[in-house]
Amino acid sequence: MTTRRTHIFRTLLPLTAAALLVAGCGGSDEAPASSSGAAASTPSQTAAPDFTDQQAPPTRLVVDVTIKGGQVTPTNESLQSGLNESVVFRVMSDAKDELHVHSNPEHTFAIDARGEAQQFQFTPTVPGRIDVELHDLGKTVATITVQ
Numbered sequence: 001m002t003t004r005r006t007h008i009f010r011t012l013l014p015l016t017a018a019a020l021l022v023a024g025c026g027g028s029d030e031a032p033a034s035s036s037g038a039a040a041s042t043p044s045q046t047a048a049p050d051f052t053d054q055q056a057p058p059t060r061l062v063v064d065v066t067i068k069g070g071q072v073t074p075t076n077e078s079l080q081s082g083l084n085e086s087v088v089f090r091v092m093s094d095a096k097d098e099l100h101v102h103s104n105p106e107h108t109f110a111i112d113a114r115g116e117a118q119q120f121q122f123t124p125t126v127p128g129r130i131d132v133e134l135h136d137l138g139k140t141v142a143t144i145t146v147q
Contacts, residue, residue, distance in 0.1 A: 060086035063132075065141055067093035067111070072134060077142040083127055087144065089120045098135040104128075 061081045066073045081087055089099060093111050101107040101122055109120040111134075124130060124146040132141045 058086060060088055061144070062088045062090065063142060065089055065091045065093075065099075067091065067095055067097060067134070067137070069094065070137065072137060072139045072141060074141060076140050079142050079144045081124060081130075081144050081146050083146055084123060084125060086121055086123050089132070089141075091118045091120065092116075093118070095136070097137060099141070100133050100135055102131040102133070 059082065061079060063074070063077070063079065089109070091099065091111055092115075093113055095111075095113050097111045099109040099111055099120060101109075103122065103124050104126045107120075107122045111118060124144070127146050130144040130146060132144065133139060134141060
């Protein structure tokens with residue numbers, strides 16, 4: 001009898017293991033039916049996002065300024081900025097001038113007469129109103145309210 005038990009054991013063990021493996025890996029993509037016959041809702045699964053060392057760019061205010069033939073665009077623009085949010089002026093100019101930012105601390109940027117854009121940046125660290133003007137043309141480009 002020992003031989004017969006060994007033979008049965010050797011035959012049933014692999015079959016049982018295979019059946020359990022298939023049962024554990026198998027399954028249906030359909031949701032099980034509830035007692036009312038409607039499909040039961042299951043929470044959706046979403047893959048975790050990939051890890052990355054990329055960060056979202058910081059928030060900033062960008063102001064495009066054009067100086068051409070003594071005319072300035074924009075003029076007397078009312079803008080909003082957050083505290084510690086970068087403010088960038090991109091200037092295209094056909095004349096030399098000086099961009100003066102009345103903030104705390106104040107900033108002055110020399111504008112060259114050239115065909116390519118010039119970029120100037122500052123970060124307001126004190127809430128309030130900041131006037132930005134062109135000294136030679138005597139024009140206010142913008143007033144920025146910082147909150």
